[in-house]
Amino acid sequence: MKIGYTKIxxxxxxxxxxxxAADKLSAAGKRCMGIVQINSDREDCHRCDMDVQVLSGGPKIRISQDLGKESKGCRLNxxxxxxxxxGVEQRMTDxxxxxxxxxxGKQEAEGKGFRELLGEAAASGAVVFVGTNGLNERAFIEFSGGVAEFVEPDERKIMDWIQTPAE
Structure with a gap:
């Protein structure tokens, strides 16, 4: 089992x-699964729209909801x-x-969100790599059973870590 993470x-x-990293891994012939986030700026709001790209070849999905220009609450839809x-679960059989x-994030730390699929991916023998933040880092490490490896937030280091076979 090879599980890693980074944070910024x-x-x-x-x-x-x-x-x-997902683009480069795909170009190198690796079959990627999961999601990556792609944000787009909005002229009418100080916050961006949040979209995720379902890997590999899945749809782009807007995961933020518009709560108004001055909103400060959680915008996750x-x-x-x-x-x-x-979408990810359907593709995992491929x-x-x-x-x-x-x-x-918070959903995964609370036992929801992508947590079950992360467990399935780790059990399948795939390399699992996630981003996290300081608020949820401890929950991720606990989820991994303490085996998650931290990788500096550098694309080359992440690519090297992912492509190095597990020991």
């Missing part, structure tokens, strides 16, 4: 890092996230080498 204080940077989870998750 700025979620936008982390999203770009993992989306870039639970129905859209459920759609992304279902086989894959690497399972990427843009963020092991």
């Amino acid at each position: 204080s700025g979620q936008g940077e982390l999203d770009l890092l993992l989306a870039g 639970p129905e859209a996230m459920a759609e992304a989870i279902a 086989g894959y080498d690497v399972f990427l998750l843009n963020k092991f």
Whole structure:
């Protein structure tokens, strides 16, 4: 079982890092599963729209909801996230080498979200790699049974870690 993670204080940077890694892994012939996040700026709001790309070859799904320009609450759309989870679950039967998750977040820390699929991916022998933040890092390490390896938030280091066979 090979499980790794990285973290960056700025979620936008982390999203770009993992989306870039997914593109390079696919170009190198690795079959990727999971989701990466792709944000798009909005002129009418100080916050971006949050979209996820279901790997590999799945749809792009808007997971944020518009709560208004001055909103400060959680914008995650639970129905859209459920759609992304279902999309990944349907594709997992096709086989894959690497399972990427843009963020092991609050939902996963609470036992929901992508948590079950992460467990299935790890049990299948695929390389599992996630992004996380300081709030949920401990929960991810506990989820991994303490075997998750931290990888510096550098695309080359992440690519090397993913492509190095497990010991």
